Amino acid sequence: MKGIILAGGTGTRLYPGTKVLSKQLLNVYDKPMIYYSLSILLVAKIKDILIITSPDHYNLYKSLFKDGSQLGVRISYEIQSKPRGLVDAFIIGEKFIGNESVCLVLGDNIVYGNGLYELLSSSIRKVEKTNSPLVFGYEVENPEDYGVAELDDQGRLISLVEKPKNPKSNLAIIGIYMYPNNVIEFSKKIRPSKRGELEITSLNQIYLTNNDLDIQIFGRGFSWFDTGTYNSILEASNLIRLIEKRSGLKIGCLEEISFNQGFISKNEIKTIINELNECDYKNYLKRLIK
Numbered sequence: 001m002k003g004i005i006l007a008g009g010t011g012t013r014l015y016p017g018t019k020v021l022s023k024q025l026l027n028v029y030d031k032p033m034i035y036y037s038l039s040i041l042l043v044a045k046i047k048d049i050l051i052i053t054s055p056d057h058y059n060l061y062k063s064l065f066k067d068g069s070q071l072g073v074r075i076s077y078e079i080q081s082k083p084r085g086l087v088d089a090f091i092i093g094e095k096f097i098g099n100e101s102v103c104l105v106l107g108d109n110i111v112y113g114n115g116l117y118e119l120l121s122s123s124i125r126k127v128e129k130t131n132s133p134l135v136f137g138y139e140v141e142n143p144e145d146y147g148v149a150e151l152d153d154q155g156r157l158i159s160l161v162e163k164p165k166n167p168k169s170n171l172a173i174i175g176i177y178m179y180p181n182n183v184i185e186f187s188k189k190i191r192p193s194k195r196g197e198l199e200i201t202s203l204n205q206i207y208l209t210n211n212d213l214d215i216q217i218f219g220r221g222f223s224w225f226d227t228g229t230y231n232s233i234l235e236a237s238n239l240i241r242l243i244e245k246r247s248g249l250k251i252g253c254l255e256e257i258s259f260n261q262g263f264i265s266k267n268e269i270k271t272i273i274n275e276l277n278e279c280d281y282k283n284y285l286k287r288l289i290k
Contacts, residue, residue, distance in 0.1 A: 072263025
């Protein structure tokens with residue numbers, strides 16, 4: 001399975017911070033927002049990754065991650081000339097996806113919890129075994145702000161509604177999606193919504209109509225944030241700060257995840273350390289290889 005991070009958009013809710021900087025490069029506590037979405041793919045052992053961003057921010061991401069070799073992965077880049085919806089990621093990424101299945105992660109999503117690797121790994125196996133897509137859900141207090149899933153008595157997904165006025169559940173669809181290769185074909189059939197975008201709900205509805213869409217729920221023990229507003233960035237930052245201060249471990253440290261996954265060696269981390277100026281992040285990596 002390959003991975004795509006969609007890091008485009010104008011970030012209007014985060015103005016003026018996004019006037020000169022991509023939303024996904026704003027810090028959430030001690031790391032750029034995109035570190036957390038990229039960490040989801042690394043935890044899932046997805047090593048071939050495409051970052052899609054706007055023309056203004058393309059070079060910023062290339063400067064930050066280069067070709068990904070320092071993390072033991074391959075990172076490539078594509079431009080989305082203007083916001084055309086989430087489904088546009090599969091059209092832009094058609095050549096990158098090739099004949100593989102694909103996981104789309106939105107660049108402003110953070111997921112943290114014990115057992116994340118096992119959950120993501122089993123989800124990938126399920127998609128590739130059944131050739132059916134999988135969306136992810138999380139219980140929220142304000143479901144009317146999200147796409148909402150309705151389940152039957154057996155826990156099967158029976159409906160999806162985008163930002164309903166009267167939600168049938170509190171189960172929000174979050175910004176992680178896994179699809180078989182036919183997502184490219186189906187994406188090309190989607191027509192723009194009233195707001196001119198290719199909606200992910202429209203794509204999922206095609207699969208759901210064919211009884212070919214499943215859901216994996218992040219239950220208790222997991223935390224999810226959609227960091228698209230300053231309040232949500234502050235909430236996520238406070239939680240991350242609390243966990244890091246109490247545990248002494250960093251959340252979303254890409255080098256640590258790659259090291260633990262066997263993507264890079266201790267000597268490769270030493271090389272990274274030698275290239276860093278003195279900072280807390282450098283000191284953390286020093287402690288890691290001890």
